[in-house]
Structure formats: C-alpha cells, structure tokens
Amino acid sequence: MNKQIIFKERPVGVPNENTWSLEVSDIPELNNGELLIEHHYVSLDPAMRGWMNDTKSYIHPVAIDDVMRSGSIGKVIKVNNNPNFKVGDCVTGWGGVQQYAITNGDNWYKVDDSLAPMPMYIGTLGMPGMTAYFGILEVGKIKEGDIVLVSGAAGAVGSVVGQIAKIKGCKVIGIAGGKDKCEYLLNELGFDEAIDYKSENIYSALKQKCLKGIDVYFDNVGGKILDAALSKLRMRARVVICGAISQYNNTTKIDGPSNYLSLLVNRASMQGMVVMDYAKDYGKAAHQMAIWMKEGKLKSKEDIYTGIENFKETYERLFNGDKKGKLVLKVKED
Amino acid sequence: MNKQIIFKERPVGVPNENTWSLEVSDIPELNNGELLIEHHYVSLDPAMRGWMNDTKSYIHPVAIDDVMRSGSIGKVIKVNNNPNFKVGDCVTGWGGVQQYAITNGDNWYKVDDSLAPMPMYIGTLGMPGMTAYFGILEVGKIKEGDIVLVSGAAGAVGSVVGQIAKIKGCKVIGIAGGKDKCEYLLNELGFDEAIDYKSENIYSALKQKCLKGIDVYFDNVGGKILDAALSKLRMRARVVICGAISQYNNTTKIDGPSNYLSLLVNRASMQGMVVMDYAKDYGKAAHQMAIWMKEGKLKSKEDIYTGIENFKETYERLFNGDKKGKLVLKVKED
Numbered sequence: 001m002n003k004q005i006i007f008k009e010r011p012v013g014v015p016n017e018n019t020w021s022l023e024v025s026d027i028p029e030l031n032n033g034e035l036l037i038e039h040h041y042v043s044l045d046p047a048m049r050g051w052m053n054d055t056k057s058y059i060h061p062v063a064i065d066d067v068m069r070s071g072s073i074g075k076v077i078k079v080n081n082n083p084n085f086k087v088g089d090c091v092t093g094w095g096g097v098q099q100y101a102i103t104n105g106d107n108w109y110k111v112d113d114s115l116a117p118m119p120m121y122i123g124t125l126g127m128p129g130m131t132a133y134f135g136i137l138e139v140g141k142i143k144e145g146d147i148v149l150v151s152g153a154a155g156a157v158g159s160v161v162g163q164i165a166k167i168k169g170c171k172v173i174g175i176a177g178g179k180d181k182c183e184y185l186l187n188e189l190g191f192d193e194a195i196d197y198k199s200e201n202i203y204s205a206l207k208q209k210c211l212k213g214i215d216v217y218f219d220n221v222g223g224k225i226l227d228a229a230l231s232k233l234r235m236r237a238r239v240v241i242c243g244a245i246s247q248y249n250n251t252t253k254i255d256g257p258s259n260y261l262s263l264l265v266n267r268a269s270m271q272g273m274v275v276m277d278y279a280k281d282y283g284k285a286a287h288q289m290a291i292w293m294k295e296g297k298l299k300s301k302e303d304i305y306t307g308i309e310n311f312k313e314t315y316e317r318l319f320n321g322d323k324k325g326k327l328v329l330k331v332k333e334d
Numbered sequence: 335m336n337k338q339i340i341f342k343e344r345p346v347g348v349p350n351e352n353t354w355s356l357e358v359s360d361i362p363e364l365n366n367g368e369l370l371i372e373h374h375y376v377s378l379d380p381a382m383r384g385w386m387n388d389t390k391s392y393i394h395p396v397a398i399d400d401v402m403r404s405g406s407i408g409k410v411i412k413v414n415n416n417p418n419f420k421v422g423d424c425v426t427g428w429g430g431v432q433q434y435a436i437t438n439g440d441n442w443y444k445v446d447d448s449l450a451p452m453p454m455y456i457g458t459l460g461m462p463g464m465t466a467y468f469g470i471l472e473v474g475k476i477k478e479g480d481i482v483l484v485s486g487a488a489g490a491v492g493s494v495v496g497q498i499a500k501i502k503g504c505k506v507i508g509i510a511g512g513k514d515k516c517e518y519l520l521n522e523l524g525f526d527e528a529i530d531y532k533s534e535n536i537y538s539a540l541k542q543k544c545l546k547g548i549d550v551y552f553d554n555v556g557g558k559i560l561d562a563a564l565s566k567l568r569m570r571a572r573v574v575i576c577g578a579i580s581q582y583n584n585t586t587k588i589d590g591p592s593n594y595l596s597l598l599v600n601r602a603s604m605q606g607m608v609v610m611d612y613a614k615d616y617g618k619a620a621h622q623m624a625i626w627m628k629e630g631k632l633k634s635k636e637d638i639y640t641g642i643e644n645f646k647e648t649y650e651r652l653f654n655g656d657k658k659g660k661l662v663l664k665v666k667e668d
Contacts, residue, residue, distance in 0.1 A: 260594070
C-alpha cells in the first residue's frame with residue numbers, strides 16, 4: 001500500500017486542513033519499461049507554496065487530486081524491463097509526497113548513497129545546493145573581496161550561498177530569524193556577521209554590519225528585507241532574486257521593493273533565477289561541492305522529520321522558521 | 335545683469351512658490367582662465383526633481399541658495415586667457431538656470447550650431463538623446479526582432495528610445511498620455527503600437543498590443559506602468575530603469591513594483607542606468623544619431639518656451655504632461 005499526500009484544494013494564503021489529504025492506494029502493476037521506487041525521504045521546499053497557485057510560473061501548477069509535488073530520494077525495488085536501472089539503485093527525482101513512485105526513469109538520477117547520506121542528495125547536493133551554487137556564482141558573479149548579503153541564511157539555499165561566498169574570499173553577512181540561527185551562522189558556518197531580523201531593526205543592523213554597503217545581495221525572502229538591502233547597494237551591485245518566502249502566503253498584492261530606484265542610482269541589476277536552467281551542469285557543481293565538503297569548507301545540515309502523516313506540520317516549518325538547514329521528511333516506514 | 339533661478343527651499347512633494355526665486359545679480363569680472371557664457375537655452379528634465387532632494391543619489395543635491403542645476407547651451411562672449419575657447423564658440427554644459435554662466439571650461443563642450451539648432455544639442459544630441467542611445471543599446475541590449483515597450487514614449491528620452499529600436503528592427507510599443515501624443519508616436523515616429531495610459535486600462539492594452547510579451551521594457555515612469563510591464567515579460571527580458579517620473583513628487587514611499595517576481599519566473603533582469611557613465615562615448619553616439627537624422631530615420635522634437643521668468647510654469651510641464659518631445663526654455667532676451 002502507498003500512502004500519498006493528495007492536493008485537494010488551492011489555498012488562499014496559508015494552506016489549511018482542506019489543502020491536502022492523506023490517502024492510501026494500491027500500488028499498480030508496472031508497465032513495460034517502468035520501475036517502482038520506494039521513497040526514503042521527500043524534500044520540503046518553500047517553492048511548494050508557489051506550485052499550488054493556479055498562475056503562470058516557471059512550472060505548471062500542481063493539479064487538484066494529484067500527488068503533491070516534491071523532490072524525493074529512494075531505492076528502486078522493482079524493474080520491469082528497463083536497462084538503465086536495477087533493483088537497489090539509489091535514485092532521486094520528482095517523486096512527490098508519497099511512499100512509492102512509479103516512473104519510466106526519465107529525469108531520475110542515480111546517486112551513490114555510500115558516499116553521502118540520502119537527505120544530503122536532496123539538500124546541499126540536490127536542488128537547494130544547486131540553486132545556491134549557480135545563483136551566487138553565475139547570477140551574483142561574486143569575486144574575491146565582494147561584500148555579500150544573504151537572507152534566509154540559515155536555510156537550505158542561504159547557508160550554502162554564504163559558505164560558497166566565504167570559499168571565494170568574500171565578506172559574508174547573513175540574515176536569519178533568531179539568536180540560535182545567528183550563532184549557527186557565525187560559529188558553525190563561518191559567516192562574518194549575522195543579523196537577527198526578529199530582534200534587530202534591519203536598517204540599523206545593516207548600517208552597522210554592512211558599513212561599506214553590499215556588492216551582492218542574494219534574496220530568498222522578499223518584502224521588507226529586500227527593500228532594506230536595496231538601500232545599501234554599492235556601485236554595480238547585483239541582486240539575485242531566488243525566492244520571496246515572506247510573500248508566498250499573501251492574500252493581497254506582493255510588496256514590491258520601494259527602494260528599487262537604488263538600482264538606478266547605483267547602476268545595479270536585479271536578476272531572477274530558476275535552478276532548472278542549469279541542469280546540464282548539475283554534475284560538475286555537485287562534484288565541486290562534494291570536494292568542498294570533504295575539505296571541510298562546506299557544511300551541510302539537514303533537519304529531518306519522520307512520518308508522511310506529519311507532512312502538513314512539517315511543511316509549516318518552512319514558513320514559521322522552525323527548522324535549520326534543509327527540511328526533509330522521512331516517509332519510509334521502518 | 336544676470337537673471338538667475340535660485341534654489342531656496344527643498345520641496346516636499348510638488349515644488350511651490352517657495353522653492354525658487356528669480357534674482358538678478360551683477361556679472362562679476364572674469365578670473366584668469368575663465369570664460370563668460372551667454373545662455374541661449376536651458377534644458378528642463380524630470381531628473382531636476384531628484385536633484386532637489388537631500389538624499390544620496392548619483393549626483394550631489396543642489397545646495398540651497400545655489401543657482402538651480404540644469405543643462406544649458408549658449409555662446410562664449412568673453413574669455414580671460416583660456417586657449418581652449420574663443421568668443422563666438424557655441425558651448426553646452428551644466429550652466430544652470432540663469433542667463434549667464436562663468437566657468438573655467440571644464441565639462442563644457444563646443445558644438446557646431448550651424449549643423450543643428452541649439453535646442454537639439456540639449457535634446458536628441460544632448461543628455462536625453464545619449465540616455466536613450468546607451469540605455470536601449472547597452473543596457474537593453476536590443477536585437478532585431480525584439481519586442482520593445484517604452485514608457486514616457488513621447489518625451490525627450492522615450493521618443494528617441496523607440497526610434498532607435500525601430501532602426502534596429504524591433505517591434506516598438508509606446509506608452510504616452512493622451513490621444514495627441516499617441517498619434518504622434520504612430521504617425522510621426524513610426525511606432526508600431528501606442529497605448530494611451532490616460533484613457534486605456536494599461537493591463538488590457540498590453541494584453542492586446544503586446545500579445546507575445548516584451549523582450550525589453552525601457553522605463554521612464556515607474557509606478558503602475560512598471561508593474562504592468564513586468565507582468566508581460568518574456569524569458570530573459572531586460573528592464574531598463576531610467577527614471578520614475580510618476581514617483582518623483584511622492585510625499586510617501588515610492589511604489590515598489592509588486593510584480594517584480596516576474597524577474598524570477600522569466601529569468602529576467604532589471605538594471606539601472608545613469609547617462610554620465612557613458613560620457614567617453616558621447617561623441618560616437620552623437621555622430622551616429624546625426625547620421626540617422628540626416629537619413630530621416632530619427633526625428634527630433636523640441637518644445638520651446640520663452641523667458642526665464644516662466645521657469646516654474648515651464649518646469650511644471652515636465653510633470654503634468656503638457657509638452658511633447660524635449661522641453662527647453664529660452665533664456666536669452668532678444
């Protein structure tokens with residue numbers, strides 16, 4: 001039997017008890033060429049909120065009555081005539097929030113779970129890590145000596161952004177919510193400065209901790225923090241728009257950045273990115289990141305919760321800030 | 335005697351009768367190396383509003399009791415030992431809103447007023463024309479076949495932006511206020527489409543006239559029109575932030591573009607520009623523009639008012655839309 005989180009109703013604002021239902025279905029027989037994957041972990045990402053809206057975006061919305069979309073990782077347990085996979089392969093793909101997935105193997109990738117634990121392959125070595133890597137290097141175009149500000153800095157993407165910027169010789173300031181996360185940035189990840197947006201005034205904190213302004217701002221949150229960051233841009237600064245978690249549950253218009261004319265004054269640019277555009281280079285990036293991890297320069301943190309029944313409560317941690325690093329749900333039952 | 339517009343008080347919102355005063359002063363003797371310029375015309379530009387605010391910008395604010403800053407053009411009428419200029423030279427620079435300027439010649443440029451009338455040298459062949467040229471070519475990076483949207487399209491900058499885009503083989507849609515200006519865009523400047531923001535709903539007009547979306551948006555206005563344009567971006571679109579005339583007189587926060595996440599969805603970029611950065615290439619650009627004008631591909635329109643006493647009323651035309659093309663004030667008395 002396959003426990004699945006089914007998307008039942010498009011939320012207005014924050015998802016509620018009607019958004020999803022937990023359903024149990026039979027696992028159908030495999031057609032020719034198909035494989036059956038037993039999911040061990042599914043990935044929980046802020047982008048999930050956007051996928052539930054019926055609006056034009058970089059990916060089509062999740063359909064009502066479909067399994068909730070998510071990244072996932074697990075093991076092939078059955079193969080019907082597919083030469084590319086064999087039983088026991090560890091694979092990652094877009095399996096959705098369910099315990100078993102059936103696929104012809106398209107867009108599933110084999111990974112070696114003896115080299116790194118599975119959750120890391122949907123975290124630092126997966127989509128969030130790739131987002132950080134290409135976002136800060138290709139869009140942010142950081143160079144040695146740059147002053148880099150990152151929001152959502154204790155999260156799956158932000159924590160990797162900041163560490164890569166440190167590796168590249170930048171000065172890194174992270175914005176996160178709470179004393180605990182800020183200490184994590186400073187003491188465990190080696191950030192130069194941390195700003196606790198929950199207890200500090202963001203403008204005065206930036207004034208104090210980014211005295212010389214910002215060369216690159218990597219934005220995961222939008223809203224007031226984006227606006228404050230824009231007020232501190234240096235000449236020819238780059239703003240990477242990766243997400244806007246503060247705005248995803250809005251029931252009214254998104255807050256636009258009032259300080260956007262700082263782009264004009266400072267000849268700066270603001271550019272959006274979607275990680276899928278870099279798919280052909282994922283392998284190279286993962287290889288580089290694995291080296292940095294081995295050298296102790298890049299730390300990966302996963303925050304793992306257990307039980308597909310706890311999907312909704314775990315999902316909520318994405319938005320209430322109650323997690324550190326990459327949020328992962330273990331769906332395999334022991 | 336020199337009639338001067340003196341900046342007396344920083345306006346909050348729209349300038350009023352206390353903002354400037356008309357004063358008359360003696361013309362002092364020239365020091366060694368100086369020249370005396372009799373202004374024929376001064377340039378009126380929306381950027382003037384920003385120069386009056388005491389905020390960090392791309393140029394220092396006009397000081398209280400200084401002559402109001404403006405571009406200007408006139409003739410050298412007296413020289414005290416300066417080998418670079420002679421009496422009779424036609425020169426353009428930052429002379430300010432006054433009838434006579436004294437300078438050592440730094441940042442003043444000689445132009446040939448037998449080739450083009452003086453007002454054109456502070457319009458299409460001057461700062462607004464340079465802004466259009468470098469903005470659309472270097473920042474907008476237009477290429478043949480692009481769909482280009484420009485706001486403030488009947489203005490000094492916008493009208494040149496649209497014409498250059500047509501020369502480069504783009505489809506051009508202009509946004510302007512009023513039927514008269516829209517007809518000017520279509521019938522005199524050869525734009526493909528025109529949108530009258532005063533009588534049309536901007537979203538439905540864009541839906542109809544930019545059916546395939548926008549590759550480049552050149553923004554002179556900000557506010558609701560910027561927001562609407564962002565909703566129509568195509569993949570890898572470029573948004574050029576040149577100005578935000580709709581916001582310059584705000585007494586509250588500037589309206590940020592609520593639709594900025596379209597940058598993410600469409601992997602698009604928004605970049606600010608300031609024309610001074612291209613100063614070393616002004617000569618080349620002016621040469622190219624002069625050729626286009628001679629070939630009849632680029633039309634220049636100046637809207638000329640007369641009398642330094644009428645400065646305030648003429649300035650107001652920048653913001654109430656009551657002008658077409660480049661706004662110029664003749665300050666030389668016949």
